[in-house]
Amino acid sequence: MSNAPGPTHAADDVVVIEALVAEFFAAFTTSPDLDRRMDRLRAMFLPGARIVSTAGPTMAAYSVDEFIEPRRALLSDGTLRDFSEWPTSGHVEVFGDVAHWFGHYAKKGVQGDEPFDGRGGKSIQFVRSAGTWLIAAAAWDDEPSAEC
Secondary structure, three states, rough: OOOOOOOOHHHHHHHHHHHHHHHHHHOOOOOOHHHHHHHHHHHHHHEEEEEEOOOOOOOOEEOHHHHHHHHHHHHHHEEEEEEEEEEEEEEEEEEOOOOEEEEEEOHHHHHOEEEEEEEEEEEEEEEEOOOOOEOOOOOOOOOOOOOO
16 A cells, blocks of 8 residues: 555645745845745755755855855845746656656846846755655756857
């Protein structure tokens, strides 16, 4: 006998995880209420979660705080203006208390006086702990910019 949730349960989980993914991306905007969004983002992660970026010349791996705090600074110190990022496509797979979202995203903003936009791919792994879905790990890569 399997303990894996049935199709209805998994469908409900997909809705919850898609909402978490949307909230994850919505955290990265220069709009008001940044501290609340960053605090909520931190609460979405499992303690000890890792975030990895392969965008740029070298890979970087972050703890939750190492990931969040520099982004909080960038979004609040005027370095970025009119910045946002959002998922453009993606899919969720659920098996019991483990889930995965893989998809693509876009971003745009102004850095200095230069408008920019970009796209990338992101993988977010979730685990259910005490009935709550939390992010256990995330990894992303950006498409090369036109200057590369």
